[in-house]
Amino acid sequence: MSGIIGVSPDMRSGVVGKFTTGQVIQVKQSKNATAISKSDTGYFDICPFVVITPKFSSSIFLVRGVVMGVYSGGTSAARLNVYLKRDTTTLNESGANWYQSSNTLRHGGFAIEILDSPATIAELDYKLLGAFANHSNPSYVNKDGNSGWSTLTVMEIAG
Numbered sequence: 638m639s640g641i642i643g644v645s646p647d648m649r650s651g652v653v654g655k656f657t658t659g660q661v662i663q664v665k666q667s668k669n670a671t672a673i674s675k676s677d678t679g680y681f682d683i684c685p686f687v688v689i690t691p692k693f694s695s696s697i698f699l700v701r702g703v704v705m706g707v708y709s710g711g712t713s714a715a716r717l718n719v720y721l722k723r724d725t726t727t728l729n730e731s732g733a734n735w736y737q738s739s740n741t742l743r744h745g746g747f748a749i750e751i752l753d754s755p756a757t758i759a760e761l762d763y764k765l766l767g768a769f770a771n772h773s774n775p776s777y778v779n780k781d782g783n784s785g786w787s788t789l790t791v792m793e794i795a796g
Contacts, residue, residue: 656795662696663793665689668786672706673767673778680768683719683778684789687763694758695796700728701750702765706784708777709769717776719749722764728753732770746784754796765789 656662667685675681683704691698700721707717721729729751755761765787769776779787 656693658795660795661792662692662795663689664790666788666790668788670779670784670786672780672784674775675767675769675777676775678768678770680720680766681778683765683767683787687789687791688760689763689791689793690760691755691758691793693795694756696793697796698753698755698761698763699750699790699792699794700753700763701748701788701790703746703748703786703788703790704765704767704778705746705787706778706780707745707747708780716770717778718768718770719747720764720766720768721749721751722766723753723755724762746787763789763791 665687667687669684673681673683683702689698700723702719702721704717704719709717716732719731720727729749731747731749749765767778
C-alpha cells in the first residue's frame, strides 16, 4: 500500500513539525487607532499586548512597533520615548527619535523593531509602550482620524 492518509496540518515538505530556517511560523498583530492623550510623563500602552506561544524553543521573533500620529504639546525639547518589551524585559527603546526642538507643534510617526531569541516554548507577552518627556501641554499618539493605526506585529521565525 502506498500514499499518505490523514496528513497532519503541521507537515512541511513531508516531515511533521519541520520548518526550514527562516520560514515564518506564525504572525500576530495588535493595533490601535484610538487617540491617546497624555499630560504626564508616565508609561502608557500604545497598542494592546501581543500574546504568543512559541512553537519551538529555537525560534526567533521579529518584533515591530509602528507609532502613528505623534503630536507633542508646546514645549521645547519635548520627546516621545518608545519601548518594545517582552514580559518585563526591555528589548529596544528609543529616547530621541521623535524629538521636538522648538515650541512648534509637530505631527509624525516612526517604527522600532528588534529580533528576539527568547529560547522558550512558554507564552510570551510583547508590549509597545510610550512615555512623553519634557512636555507642558497634552501630547498624543494616534492624534486624529487621519493618523492611521499604531501597530505591534510579532512574527515567529524558524531558527
